[in-house]
Amino acid sequence: MAQSAFSLTRPNSGQFWMYSLLGALYSVGMGYLVSRMGPLGAGVAILLPIGLVIMIVLMMEPRFGLFLYLHLSFIVGLTRFFPVEFPVGLLIDGVLALTLVSTLVNGSRMEWRGMRSPAFALVTIWFVYTLIELLNPEAPYRPAWFFHVRPFSMHWFFAACIVLVTPITRNDIRIMVNSWLGWSFLAALWAFKQQYIGLTTNETIWLNSGNNAVTHLLFGQLRSFSFYSDAAQFGGEMAGVTVVAVIRVFEEKKLLHKLFFLALALVYFWGYAVSGTRSALFVMLAGFPFYLLLKRDFLKLAIGVVMAVPLVLLLLYTSVGSSNYQVQRMRSALTPMNDPSFILRLQNQQKLKGYLSHYPFGAGIGTSTDMGARFSPWHWAAQTPPDSWYVELWIETGQVGLTLYILMILGLVGLGVWRVWQLKDPWLIKIMYAFLAEFVGMAVMAYSNPVLGQFPTDTIIFISTMLIVTCYRWDIRPVNQPSDVTLQKLPTLQL
Template sequence: MALGIFINVKAGVATLIVTLLLVPICLFQLDKDKSTDWSKGRNLMFTVCLIWLGYYLLELFNPNNVLDAWNIGFLPYALIPLLCAFLVPLVIRSTKSIEILLFIWSVFVLIFTIKGYWQKNHGFSEKDLFFLYNSGGWRTHIIWSGIRFFSCFSDAANYGVHAAMSATLFGISAFFVKERWKQLFFLFIALCGLYGMAISGTRAAVAVIAGGILMVVVISKNWKMLIGGVLLFISLFCFFYFTNIGSGNQYIFKIRSAFHPTEDASYLVRVQNRERMKELMASKPIGYGIGLSKSERFNPKESMPYPPDSWLVSVWVETGIIGLILYLAIHGILFAWGAWILLVKVRDKRLRGLVAAWLSMDAGFFIAAYVNDVMQYPNQLPVYTGFALCFAAQHIDKQISKEKALTPEQPLNELP
């Protein structure tokens, strides 16, 4: 995506190639490491992702299936969750490793923030203009409320939600790192995320922040954070719902409109479309086929005439009511089990807080996924890394407990 600022890069193909190259290298390195405990990769998340992979493979026999669309969806839809489930608990073995993940992501946050700032203050590049005026992007990015900036992402919705994810994660993580400079750096990255969220004009991004706050206060096991989080949530809700303060600013006005959906014409159209979809989906228990919720480029035998405008609606259209129930059940299990691990099995407060930040980000993301089609590259990577870190956390906590149990005299007694 960073290279895509300057040259044309097919993100799907590039990601597949990189995955096929790096996963075997990673497995080879783990195999050489004598301390690797392979049982960590065979966890509940890996099991449920295998079940989803099985259903994905069965969709090959959907009478309406288009193999090209199925192939394109395989990596983000099925393979990335499975790889994260297996590899993350094997590779991430300490709180320091989690912090390294955050620093890696922060580099990309800085890149897309600079690109977004440049678009807003210095104009669009030739590549951006091609997207807007040759590919039809202007229809959704140059609207009545102003220009929706999209940085180096596929569209403004993807940019806004990803920026909100980073704001949520880094904002929460800043309270669970020891060093002062790390706290300040993470808060700065969170502000970069909030800036990107604002200039994208993506109302669904508000759900990421709100969902993240609600989730973290539930699993924090900290009364101060619980009370502070509830007060913050109520304050934000009252500000946007009951007041008109700042509505002269296009970004605040755009966000405020998300709190009054029944007054929004586009929301009402979506509700009407979903009612019409129900009639068509009644005869499609396994859906129209993977990747065919937006089927203009594939020409299947049958196509859904109404746009899904939501990731979860896309899952419903593509995999049917059977697939949607399975998908929701799997992710419900991941949220419930991940929260249980953090509440019951992880005793180290700093570790619990760092991983809770990832799970809270996931909660906010899936609320946004109900109202917008945001499961696009690169969002799958942090989302499923967040789930997998919960399963890694219980092993990291055991290691921390062992280290704390060692007394200063033990290493000395081993000396000759």
């Protein structure tokens, strides 16, 4: 009887001795590492084999890289609890790069025709522009370009390349959506713990560092931030998933499913409330009406307006609920001209307008916000806080760059609407409605906060926009309605 090529029971097996030698060398090496580095070395010893397995699986299956990218985007905020600083952001860069390499390695089973999508052209034009910005003569410190080009365009371009050609299945989309909602649910629960029980030691340390206490403790009231980068990012994401859950309430057919998503919507909405993020209200004010426009259900849109107007008037012209901090924050979002911080933002924008009138291509990517303060604090671009994603783009890429970016956003929304309106499958329609409405809501909120450039919101946007514009790939038509391909194969009547 033939023997297998490799058997651990055969002492003379060459492979047995090879693996034994590798195992012994690994044990000695890791023992030395632990003796030199202590607990950190032990962590490396544990994580290194796991990392090798993940890398092998990722190179074999690009879809795994997308899932890993999604989950790591939520884990970024958890580094606040790590005993040592861990560069998860750079790890995400590596995962995206390896996933892109994996698509090339597995090129024979990739759907390369996906590159013909107009959405890919839009993202590519924006990406190329940001590459050219590396040559911007106004940039005071060129290496800072790398840090901001990642959320500006590089991650979006990589994600577009991967999503458009990888043979993603309907089940993959279901897993992505459930993962997003699941992480968001955990984030809301942790925010409730912060609000009603208290902060951990590491969270208190973070709150007392920099200006975090100034922005997260207002009038003695904590703005919960959960395990996200800050309260604004957390509030925006909670508002986004509230829109998604409410859409599912409307779209689901079974009562049990409706009740489940209604419960989720209430949890997410209160997560938004305890964040104290006023601008996140506009995610819902923009996202849900856009969903009704997508459905072309003008009756429900009219009913929604009739129901919303009294609530808005109640917040604007009465003091009902003012004793509740969360309600008062919502009320102040509707009266921005009474808010000193909003007036200061307008004044900063006027100041920037004077500077940027001479710089149509901006001051260079990486010159504002955190990277500007770190690498070129003397430069005018680093001395005025943008307080807005679009203002940040305006500072760093100029009027030309901001125009290209907004045109890309509008193009993706328009292309997404066109594609979604052609869908026939009810399950896919409700998923794409939710993706598109959340994207529009986040794009509106980005006027006040840099949410489109922060984890995990940017990851959700980068993946979901490419799924929306190619949603026809997963459309399943009713049995009694032939597809376009079937119609093309029908014999023609010879006259």
